[in-house]
Amino acid sequence: PGATLANTSGQYATLVSVDSTNVNANIKGSLPTVDKKVQVNGNGADTADAKIGDTLTFTLTSTIPDMSAYDTYTFNFKDTLSKGLTYGDITSVTVEGVDAPLVKDTDYTVTTTTAAAGNTLLTVGMTDFKNKQQTNAGKKITVTYTATLNENAVVGGAGNVNSATIQYSNDPSSTGTGESEPDKVRVFTYGFTVDKYTGDNYNDAATRLAGAEFTLTAKGDTSAIKFVQVNAGSATEDAVYRVAKAGETAGTTTTITTPANGKVVFQGLKNGEYTLTETKAPAGYNKLASAIGVKVNGSNDGTDTTNATVNITYNNDNNDTTYDQTASNGVIPVQNKSGAILPGTGGMGTIAFTVIGVLVIALGVAWTLKRKNA
Known part of the structure; x- marks a missing residue:
């Protein structure tokens, strides 16, 4: 005893x-x-x-x-x-x-x-x-x-x-x-996956896009979360980024880039709301018009043999309160649409093209009126 x-x-x-x-x-x-x-x-x-x-x-x-x-x-x-x-x-x-x-x-x-x-x-x-x-x-x-x-x-x-x-x-x-x-x-700690694709239908046959760049920010914060690249990814492998430790500087980045298979995994997040922003679209495609709101909600029953239940919800307009879509298996599909990208415009795309077109038409009308009044 x-x-x-x-x-x-x-x-x-x-x-x-x-x-x-x-x-x-x-x-x-x-x-x-x-x-x-x-x-x-x-x-x-x-x-x-x-x-x-x-x-x-x-x-x-x-x-x-x-x-x-x-x-x-x-x-x-x-x-x-x-x-x-x-x-x-x-x-x-x-x-x-x-x-x-x-x-x-x-x-x-x-x-x-x-x-x-x-x-x-x-x-x-x-x-x-x-x-x-x-x-x-x-x-x-x-x-x-x-x-x-x-x-x-x-x-x-x-x-x-x-x-x-x-x-x-x-x-x-x-x-x-x-x-x-x-x-x-x-x-x-939790995570989710972004699957970057183009086309009308999101399925296994959809074309995946490399070179899209994202930042992830906790709602209410002004600075993007720093990550460390664990795997760069390939045509067959997902890219993997984990949250950087406090004070970690070597190899850290706030820019997350999709690989050839279009999939990138964000790891090491706590429960909460996040803003996913596309900062650069793949060449030949238009950047998303608005950020995506993401909510991470993991729960568990406290036993060491039961896996956590992780619910990832999101929206396409970064709404502060409503997350109306559920990420199946923690995967968020993100679509890019192709568009006209003018060389040397810094990626302004169809917007720049439209502005220039309007100016050309306006100048043409002004020149015609001037000739008639001459």
Whole structure:
């Protein structure tokens, strides 16, 4: 048995074992557990959504056990961060009802190691725990730390699963330890695909267009999101761009370009509304008259074996409130129509041609009237 949690009534469940003629009554109390949460809008949750580069705050909460039967007591928070999360720092370790937070390297130590699979193993070990915390038995103890969603994050699917346990002393007569059941949280990030085509019908046989350039901006922001090209794409492969991490500069771009197969994948987005703007049309085609509004809405049931449900909706006029079309399998078809592009006009296309035509006609009429009046 491990140390029990403090019980204000002084009553614990008892487990009686009968051995021959001897009867042993063993006190059996609750063993240490851990509750892991990710902070969402100031509240703890089992799931969260984020874009690559976002920093998230996690909390690990347990209850200080009754250690009176022990001379010394091991009590460690052990956390496994998925490959898609980069550990940041411990922001606080606090005990319920105690004003002053615990002090690193005095009250606790922090160690991190990287596993072969790329996971980060974080251990927050309590120092001289019985002597310092026995008087606080029964109170909550909470570790708060930060981590950043990185380029290795799983997009959609079952999310980025992270688990925590408590390692604790489980035998007053030895240095043996036990470990609690893990408690897990999941962090999700999402994406969608743009399929650039021309023609009256959108189907597999439609002609795909290379060389269309786009920017993506979160609604309400003035600067386009920075991306890193993961795959340039080809006639048979989609181009893939992921959101750049905070502070990442090498190889980043705000311009997303369609490859020969016309398909480009945007990865690493959180739930929300976005503006997709075509900044340059393929040669010989007219640029879209307006931006496209895109809404990303992913949800999940909090289990680590169930894939997220991701609903991508959009409109063709960047309407702020109405997204009246659903992207099948997360794919948004974007049509370009061919048009007359005058050399040297900077891509003004049919508009420039029409203006020049009107001017020529006007000059011709003026010249005819002048001759008649002469």
